[in-house]
Amino acid sequence: MSVKTVTGEVVQLDPHLSDFVFNILACLGNGSVTITGLPEEVTTTIAAEMLGVSRPTLMKRIASGEITGRKVGSHTRLRTDDVLRLRERENIKREQAFAELRKIDEEFDALD
Structure with a gap:
């Protein structure tokens, strides 16, 4: 545009x-x-909302090392930049998967 x-x-x-x-x-x-500006760190609840996943799913991702969290007392905090980067990577993967599905659909339609 x-x-x-x-x-x-x-x-x-x-x-x-x-x-x-x-x-x-x-x-x-x-x-x-x-x-408003974004804080440098977010809670796991906010990060899960930003990523569109449940908090338990986010905690599994932290445990697997997919995203880094740090402990503040008994709570976990994540860097906002890390959450935004993960969200962008997931968006790119989702777009690529959708493009592949469209390609398969087009190939399937061509066979008809």
Whole structure:
């Protein structure tokens, strides 16, 4: 997608970024935007929500070394950057798997 800046420059946006921008604009139109920074560390509950998994599943991933957590007393904390990187890796894997399924579907349709 191409957009024109206020200076007249035309900029090409990545599809993911353009979706993000449109979502932000839609929220702005509804008056429902609050901007805050992310903390350096998050709880396992928040990290699980960010990843779209259950807390027990996240704890298994920490135990297996897939993502690093650190103990603060009896609680586990995760670096926000680590959680975001894991989420991005999972999104890429999901997109690749979907592309493979589409390819198989197209090959199957070609046989008909």
